Amino acid sequence: MPDIRLESLRYVYSRGTPFEKVALNDVTLDIPAGQYVALLGHTGSGKSTLIQQLNGLLTPTAGRVLYDGEDIHRSKEALRDIRFRVGLVFQYPEYQLFEETVYKDIAFGPGNMRLPAAEIEERVRKSAHFAGVDESLFDASPLELSGGQKRRIAIAGVMAMKPDVLVLDEPIAGLDPAGCRSLLENIKRYHRSTGCTIVLVTHEMNVAATEAERLLVMRAGQIALDGTPQEVFSRPEELRSMGLDIPGAAALAQALRQRGVSLPESIYSPKYLAKTLLSRMGGVSC
Amino acid sequence: MDTVISIENVSYHYPDAAENVLKNVSLAIPAGSFTAILGHNGSGKSTLAKLCNAILIPTEGRVTVNGLDTSLEDNLIPVRRTVGMVFQNPDNQIVASVVEDDVAFAPENLGVESAEIRRRVDDALRRVGMYEFRLHAPHLLSGGQKQRIAIAGVLAMQPKILVLDEPTAMLDPLGRKEVLSTVEELRAETGMTVLLITHHMDECIGADRVIVVSDGQLVMDGAPGEVFSRVEELRALGLDVPDTTETLYELRKAGLDLPLDALTIDACADVLAGLFTKSAE
Numbered sequence: 001m002p003d004i005r006l007e008s009l010r011y012v013y014s015r016g017t018p019f020e021k022v023a024l025n026d027v028t029l030d031i032p033a034g035q036y037v038a039l040l041g042h043t044g045s046g047k048s049t050l051i052q053q054l055n056g057l058l059t060p061t062a063g064r065v066l067y068d069g070e071d072i073h074r075s076k077e078a079l080r081d082i083r084f085r086v087g088l089v090f091q092y093p094e095y096q097l098f099e100e101t102v103y104k105d106i107a108f109g110p111g112n113m114r115l116p117a118a119e120i121e122e123r124v125r126k127s128a129h130f131a132g133v134d135e136s137l138f139d140a141s142p143l144e145l146s147g148g149q150k151r152r153i154a155i156a157g158v159m160a161m162k163p164d165v166l167v168l169d170e171p172i173a174g175l176d177p178a179g180c181r182s183l184l185e186n187i188k189r190y191h192r193s194t195g196c197t198i199v200l201v202t203h204e205m206n207v208a209a210t211e212a213e214r215l216l217v218m219r220a221g222q223i224a225l226d227g228t229p230q231e232v233f234s235r236p237e238e239l240r241s242m243g244l245d246i247p248g249a250a251a252l253a254q255a256l257r258q259r260g261v262s263l264p265e266s267i268y269s270p271k272y273l274a275k276t277l278l279s280r281m282g283g284v285s286c
Numbered sequence: 287m288d289t290v291i292s293i294e295n296v297s298y299h300y301p302d303a304a305e306n307v308l309k310n311v312s313l314a315i316p317a318g319s320f321t322a323i324l325g326h327n328g329s330g331k332s333t334l335a336k337l338c339n340a341i342l343i344p345t346e347g348r349v350t351v352n353g354l355d356t357s358l359e360d361n362l363i364p365v366r367r368t369v370g371m372v373f374q375n376p377d378n379q380i381v382a383s384v385v386e387d388d389v390a391f392a393p394e395n396l397g398v399e400s401a402e403i404r405r406r407v408d409d410a411l412r413r414v415g416m417y418e419f420r421l422h423a424p425h426l427l428s429g430g431q432k433q434r435i436a437i438a439g440v441l442a443m444q445p446k447i448l449v450l451d452e453p454t455a456m457l458d459p460l461g462r463k464e465v466l467s468t469v470e471e472l473r474a475e476t477g478m479t480v481l482l483i484t485h486h487m488d489e490c491i492g493a494d495r496v497i498v499v500s501d502g503q504l505v506m507d508g509a510p511g512e513v514f515s516r517v518e519e520l521r522a523l524g525l526d527v528p529d530t531t532e533t534l535y536e537l538r539k540a541g542l543d544l545p546l547d548a549l550t551i552d553a554c555a556d557v558l559a560g561l562f563t564k565s566a567e
Contacts, residue, residue, distance in 0.1 A: 178524030248529025274536030
């Protein structure tokens with residue numbers, strides 16, 4: 001598993017035209033191997049540009065993208081290698097499906113890696129299982145399935161390449177709460193069992209709070225906040241000024257503090273808030 | 287209150303589908319009400335929305351809008367003028383390269399005369415807070431701004447009813463707030479009837495009524511406080527509850543006698559803070 005380092009990374013869209021836009025402005029960032037990172041920020045803050053730098057889809061205007069200290073743009077071969085090691089699941093991955101059957105779609109990535117047939121088959125089965133795709137669907141056309149199923153198939157296709165780094169752009173947008181929960185559980189299971197690095201882009205503060213160990217908040221092409229969920233969500237005013245928010249339970253804890261109930265800063269899930277309140281009450285009544 | 291949309295024993299069957307996506311559904315929407323519709327993916331809630339403005343016609347049963355049967359060809363235009371729809375993806379709804387042209391698209395198609403179009407477009411853009419952007423290019427706006435333009439486009443038809451199908455699913459928290467507060471203001475100013483389909487439980491808190499659809503049937507129907515109090519049933523249906531309800535629910539499980547229907551952050555904080563003043567006495 002690679003350690004990723006972005007070094008003074010800059011990216012400018014439509015350079016030299018009236019539409020020139022600085023999407024990444026001197027970003028320096030280390031993501032150690034195996035970390036689960038959530039990437040937050042309002043629309044246009046630079047999240048999508050950043051993740052496209054992670055697998056070399058975009059070439060930096062200035063600065064470098066290093067995997068274990070080596071520049072991914074040093075050669076064509078190096079770049080090809082990175083594309084296989086970094087799995088990128090785009091927003092609305094269901095638009096990426098195109099094969100005749102679900103099986104073929106999941107097998108497409110490992111097929112490109114020129115793996116032996118038996119190895120491909122094993123990977124397809126395993127990643128389908130991980131992403132929650134039932135084997136009974138293998139012969140179905142992916143285009144005729146529901147939105148949630150399509151998304152799982154697209155994710156299985158990326159997982160079948162066994163990426164060292166799995167990058168997901170808003171994978172839960174439009175999923176219902178149960179679908180959302182099961183997808184997040186699958187991602188976490190994959191993370192735990194493989195030790196891979198996860199970068200999850202999301203607009204859902206509750207998800208960022210409960211899934212990731214580290215939050216990166218982007219604003220105007222820079223990393224504005226970087227810390228544990230506890231550190232980042234204890235700065236509600238800053239987050240709101242950036243068009244973001246804090247999880248509902250954190251907002252509730254804040255409202256309770258304003259009403260004179262003393263609570264720690266680290267609350268962002270309803271269960272933990274309830275637990276903390278119970279222990280406080282015990283303390284008061286004894 | 288008068289019923290503006292009446293859905294009577296409606297079933298709907300997509301061509302080639304194995305079974306009905308809606309199964310004998312009946313529902314009356316009163317004028318001026320704000321109804322939120324929840325349901326898992328594939329539950330039939332979007333189908334329900336599309337039946338309200340004759341994008342779909344019932345396979346069985348009847349849908350009427352202001353008394354007009356949506357299955358009759360002659361009623362198509364008046365029904366579509368009465369019920370405006372906003373969808374999930376703003377990029378699929380914007381057609382023109384200048385904001386005000388986009389908003390003018392529907393009334394132009396309806397043959398409204400040009401001075402009136404000008405008036406309606408300006409009015410609609412002011413209502414959604416996008417008047418200053420009237421000469422901008424829509425594709426350079428944020429998701430929340432684009433979605434407000436889509437709402438303005440619908441308002442320019444002067445509909446009585448606004449149906450929004452997951453309008454915030456693709457938006458960041460600020461965009462989501464912009465869209466929801468725009469809808470709220472519209473309701474306050476115009477008394478418009480609103481149907482909001484969503485996966486975000488907290489967006490239902492301000493509704494008069496929450497309807498839960500599961501496997502093509504209406505399984506819950508009540509005030510937000512009533513519906514969200516049924517925590518276990520909602521979870522069994524693949525749904526969830528707002529963080530406020532979940533906190534209260536966890537405390538109830540631990541034996542505290544608390545109401546589950548304090549849904550807003552402030553109402554819930556008042557209830558919880560009350561525990562401490564009581565136990566301190």
